[in-house]
Amino acid sequence: MAPQLDGYFKQVDALSDHFIERLRKAVAIPSVSADEERRPDVVRMGEFLADELTALGAQVEKRPLGKQPGMEHLELPPVVIARYGNDKKKRTILVYGHYDVQPAGKEDGWATEPFELTIDDKGRMYGRGSTDDKGPVLGWLNAIEAHQKAGVEFPVNLLMCFEGMEEYGSEGLDDFIREEADKFFADTDAVCISDNYWLGTEKPCLTYGLRGCSYYSIEISGPGQDLHSGVFGGTAQEPMTDLVRVLGSLVDTNGKIQIPGLAELVAPLTDEEKSLYGDIAFTMDNLHESLGSQTTIHNDKENTLMARWRYPSLSIHGIEGAFSQPGAKTVIPAKVTGKFSIRTVPNMEPEDVDRLVFKYVDEQFKKLGSKNTLRCFLQHAGKWWVASPKHWNFSSAAKAVERVWGVKPDLTREGGSIPVTLTFEQATGKNVLLLPMGSSTDAAHSINEKLDKRNYIEGIKLLGAYLHYVAEEPMVEQ
Amino acid sequence: MAPQLDGYFKQVDALSDHFIERLRKAVAIPSVSADEERRPDVVRMGEFLADELTALGAQVEKRPLGKQPGMEHLELPPVVIARYGNDKKKRTILVYGHYDVQPAGKEDGWATEPFELTIDDKGRMYGRGSTDDKGPVLGWLNAIEAHQKAGVEFPVNLLMCFEGMEEYGSEGLDDFIREEADKFFADTDAVCISDNYWLGTEKPCLTYGLRGCSYYSIEISGPGQDLHSGVFGGTAQEPMTDLVRVLGSLVDTNGKIQIPGLAELVAPLTDEEKSLYGDIAFTMDNLHESLGSQTTIHNDKENTLMARWRYPSLSIHGIEGAFSQPGAKTVIPAKVTGKFSIRTVPNMEPEDVDRLVFKYVDEQFKKLGSKNTLRCFLQHAGKWWVASPKHWNFSSAAKAVERVWGVKPDLTREGGSIPVTLTFEQATGKNVLLLPMGSSTDAAHSINEKLDKRNYIEGIKLLGAYLHYVAEEPMVEQ
Numbered sequence: 001m002a003p004q005l006d007g008y009f010k011q012v013d014a015l016s017d018h019f020i021e022r023l024r025k026a027v028a029i030p031s032v033s034a035d036e037e038r039r040p041d042v043v044r045m046g047e048f049l050a051d052e053l054t055a056l057g058a059q060v061e062k063r064p065l066g067k068q069p070g071m072e073h074l075e076l077p078p079v080v081i082a083r084y085g086n087d088k089k090k091r092t093i094l095v096y097g098h099y100d101v102q103p104a105g106k107e108d109g110w111a112t113e114p115f116e117l118t119i120d121d122k123g124r125m126y127g128r129g130s131t132d133d134k135g136p137v138l139g140w141l142n143a144i145e146a147h148q149k150a151g152v153e154f155p156v157n158l159l160m161c162f163e164g165m166e167e168y169g170s171e172g173l174d175d176f177i178r179e180e181a182d183k184f185f186a187d188t189d190a191v192c193i194s195d196n197y198w199l200g201t202e203k204p205c206l207t208y209g210l211r212g213c214s215y216y217s218i219e220i221s222g223p224g225q226d227l228h229s230g231v232f233g234g235t236a237q238e239p240m241t242d243l244v245r246v247l248g249s250l251v252d253t254n255g256k257i258q259i260p261g262l263a264e265l266v267a268p269l270t271d272e273e274k275s276l277y278g279d280i281a282f283t284m285d286n287l288h289e290s291l292g293s294q295t296t297i298h299n300d301k302e303n304t305l306m307a308r309w310r311y312p313s314l315s316i317h318g319i320e321g322a323f324s325q326p327g328a329k330t331v332i333p334a335k336v337t338g339k340f341s342i343r344t345v346p347n348m349e350p351e352d353v354d355r356l357v358f359k360y361v362d363e364q365f366k367k368l369g370s371k372n373t374l375r376c377f378l379q380h381a382g383k384w385w386v387a388s389p390k391h392w393n394f395s396s397a398a399k400a401v402e403r404v405w406g407v408k409p410d411l412t413r414e415g416g417s418i419p420v421t422l423t424f425e426q427a428t429g430k431n432v433l434l435l436p437m438g439s440s441t442d443a444a445h446s447i448n449e450k451l452d453k454r455n456y457i458e459g460i461k462l463l464g465a466y467l468h469y470v471a472e473e474p475m476v477e478q
Numbered sequence: 479m480a481p482q483l484d485g486y487f488k489q490v491d492a493l494s495d496h497f498i499e500r501l502r503k504a505v506a507i508p509s510v511s512a513d514e515e516r517r518p519d520v521v522r523m524g525e526f527l528a529d530e531l532t533a534l535g536a537q538v539e540k541r542p543l544g545k546q547p548g549m550e551h552l553e554l555p556p557v558v559i560a561r562y563g564n565d566k567k568k569r570t571i572l573v574y575g576h577y578d579v580q581p582a583g584k585e586d587g588w589a590t591e592p593f594e595l596t597i598d599d600k601g602r603m604y605g606r607g608s609t610d611d612k613g614p615v616l617g618w619l620n621a622i623e624a625h626q627k628a629g630v631e632f633p634v635n636l637l638m639c640f641e642g643m644e645e646y647g648s649e650g651l652d653d654f655i656r657e658e659a660d661k662f663f664a665d666t667d668a669v670c671i672s673d674n675y676w677l678g679t680e681k682p683c684l685t686y687g688l689r690g691c692s693y694y695s696i697e698i699s700g701p702g703q704d705l706h707s708g709v710f711g712g713t714a715q716e717p718m719t720d721l722v723r724v725l726g727s728l729v730d731t732n733g734k735i736q737i738p739g740l741a742e743l744v745a746p747l748t749d750e751e752k753s754l755y756g757d758i759a760f761t762m763d764n765l766h767e768s769l770g771s772q773t774t775i776h777n778d779k780e781n782t783l784m785a786r787w788r789y790p791s792l793s794i795h796g797i798e799g800a801f802s803q804p805g806a807k808t809v810i811p812a813k814v815t816g817k818f819s820i821r822t823v824p825n826m827e828p829e830d831v832d833r834l835v836f837k838y839v840d841e842q843f844k845k846l847g848s849k850n851t852l853r854c855f856l857q858h859a860g861k862w863w864v865a866s867p868k869h870w871n872f873s874s875a876a877k878a879v880e881r882v883w884g885v886k887p888d889l890t891r892e893g894g895s896i897p898v899t900l901t902f903e904q905a906t907g908k909n910v911l912l913l914p915m916g917s918s919t920d921a922a923h924s925i926n927e928k929l930d931k932r933n934y935i936e937g938i939k940l941l942g943a944y945l946h947y948v949a950e951e952p953m954v955e956q
């Protein structure tokens with residue numbers, strides 16, 4: 001049975017100026033988690049959220065996370081957790097978002113003041129955090145308020161978890177989630193995270209997969225200290241010579257990873273899966289536009305989407321210890337560390353990837369016949385995540401999208417990782433849905449970040465509608 | 479006829495405390511040319527030299543060099559030029575040195591205060607600039623004073639050129655030398671530079687050759703801006719992948735340059751030259767000690783010395799534009815610039831080297847089949863220098879070494895470059911001799927720089943004796 005949503009939708013429209021005002025207040029708080037001096041603003045933003053939630057009748061707690069690791073003079077901002085509704089007959093949905101933002105300054109090239117919400121004649125609302133992630137976080141608060149003012153019963157119990165360190169590695173959050181899994185989050189039936197983006201600008205999507213990431217260092221050392229290339233060039237074996245040769249053996253220009261055995265770890269492509277990519281709303285022009293060039297590996301949509309979502313990739317990020325400034329310096333670096341990462345996909349177990357990488361790198365280095373010393377090690381690994389898009393959590397969201405936007409959403413995966421997704425899945429044992437509000441052109445993390453007014457307001461309707469469809473789904477665990 | 483030097487030598491010994499005091503005063507002036515805030519100290523050091531020279535009866539001029547290029551608020555320190563003696567019947571020797579020093583601070587790990595001359599019980603005189611190049615510069619002043627106090631006639635006219643920007647690229651000096659070649663330096667018969675070091679610690683040397691250096695950049699660009707490796711890994715051709723492959727094709731672990739045609743530019747090794755290397759006072763142990771490791775290319779002295787002095791080498795210095803900090807960053811850099819240099823030797827013309835490098839790099843990049851864009855360009859080139867060690871300038875110095883130290887000096891070349899050497903040779907058209915005072919363990923540019931008291935005092939004798947032998951040589955241009 002389709003839920004009655006007209007009253008709620010009307011109320012969202014009626015409150016739209018109020019909701020934009022709420023976003024304006026939030027954007028005005030420069031809650032930059034990476035900037036030590038902004039830490040009081042991050043805390044103030046958490047308090048703003050807590051106060052708004054309390055005013056809406058939610059039970060709110062600000063949970064301390066202790067000192068910031070490595071910067072013991074700094075207190076981590078609290079996790080703001082809240083419960084709205086406690087009706088055993090209703091489903092309980094846990095939603096996650098973050099109230100901190102990336103750094104931003106007019107001097108970086110912003111066209112407007114980054115911490116002042118500025119709306120242009122096309123309804124683009126510019127401001128740091130507008131789309132990442134203050135708009136979506138406030139979306140949940142706005143949904144509660146619109147229900148109250150429309151006199152519509154809230155369809156579920158809502159648990160909220162809003163952190164203030166997402167843009168700085170979510171310091172302390174994983175442990176917190178695991179600890180609260182059987183406490184504050186104990187009656188969670190499903191999880192919804194709104195912290196990613198549509199694939200394009202017109203068609204909404206639901207996201208059910210993320211690639212993992214295994215990040216490696218290759219350290220090569222020889223001389224006791226940096227050397228002068230005039231004095232020692234030609235007489236010493238140079239670590240940098242060895243390193244570029246080993247790094248050069250990892251992957252080719254067309255992205256083909258040269259490490260034997262790695263491709264065999266990847267789940268085979270079925271005909272059914274292959275058939276899904278053709279329908280996704282995405283074009284090579286979209287890719288060229290976001291790349292800022294035509295230097296793509298593939299020339300067609302299907303192979304591009306598969307390369308991004310369901311196949312591994314290897315990127316070489318840089319070298320530590322070598323000369324990296326502009327100009328010229330005639331140094332022979334004594335110790336250089338190359339950094340590269342592999343984006344992983346089902347069914348690549350991180351331990352297997354490590355084993356193959358270490359073996360291959362050692363073999364390549366041995367081939368050089370060098371007297372230098374090589375050490376290859378994992379810096380960090382985050383596992384890929386793939387959820388079942390057939391779960392009621394996804395089908396509810398799909399119905400809500402169709403109701404609000406008039407189209408079936410694309411079912412997408414992403415090439416990057418949102419580590420907290422896997423943490424929630426593992427800690428709660430429940431299905432996790434990524435339900436984006438903003439679009440691909442929102443420029444999260446860049447200058448001129450924005451959220452379209454349409455995406456914000458229709459997004460508030462979507463979040464509410466999703467909860468109504470969730471409430472309608474049969475109470476059978478899938 | 480052997481010159482009468484005993485009176486002069488005795489006087490040097492008698493004045494040794496006074497000469498060490500002079501060095502102490504000079505070291506106490508922190509004339510760091512790279513540090514903007516130390517510029518007044520650099521100027522003060524130039525004035526100290528000028529005052530001392532004036533007191534010794536030299537005609538002194540402090541010549542301004544104008545503003546520092548790129549830092550127009552800073553005046554370059556003056557070149558201190560001086561003439562001591564103007565007797566048409568005597569030879570005129572032009573000597574060069576520098577009165578600025580490398581940066582130094584206790585916090586870098588110095589065992590003593592770097593700007594306080596500290597003498598240990600082995601006669602090692604620690605202090606920034608002690609060996610590079612205040613000791614040698616004061617050597618000339620001390621030689622003048624010892625002649626005066628011993629009542630020995632100074633054997634030549636001495637022209638002096640002491641600059642204050644050597645450790646910062648000798649800004650403005652080349653033009654100055656060329657302009658004064660037919661003015662202040664017009665009657666120069668030969669040039670002597672004391673700004674390098676013995677090959678080891680026991681045997682003096684005369685240096686007659688330096689390698690040149692051609693420094694290149696390889697810039698590879700593709701995307702319009704840096705990319706997130708999660709979102710774009712596997713779909714975009716990455717400039718860094720291409721760059722490590724091209725850099726990896728330049729040279730192998732054993733220093734063999736892979737660029738076709740380059741080896742053919744090198745002057746063939748004659749049997750006569752080959753026979754010279756066996757006698758040089760140098761051991762693989764010396765090399766291992768200065769390297770701080772055993773990671774050498776060659777296992778024998780002869781091939782090591784030839785690799786350092788008479789064969790080209792290629793070093794990869796680093797990459798600009800990629801991630802170079804500690805830690806992990808998942809960026810795909812949009813534009814990366816690899817830096818490498820080739821140490822050049824006779825008869826490699828820089829233009830030929832450029833041509834072969836550009837051709838090879840382009841070929842290697844084409845092989846990759848990349849859509850990215852490569853640009854390879856020369857940053858700067860300095861030519862190699864080789865003088866005739868049979869010139870009277872060298873034979874005079876050799877006799878002086880034998881008289882002072884009791885051994886025939888090694889005739890050495892160096893792997894690095896001292897660009898001013900070639901400038902003096904080209905501007906004056908005269909033979910240039912490199913006559914070092916300090917030894918290989920002096921740690922110029924490093925922490926705990928020192929000059930052994932023995933090298934300083936015997937070095938003062940050597941500089942004076944050299945001038946006497948110069949005066950004895952027949953007046954026939956060779």
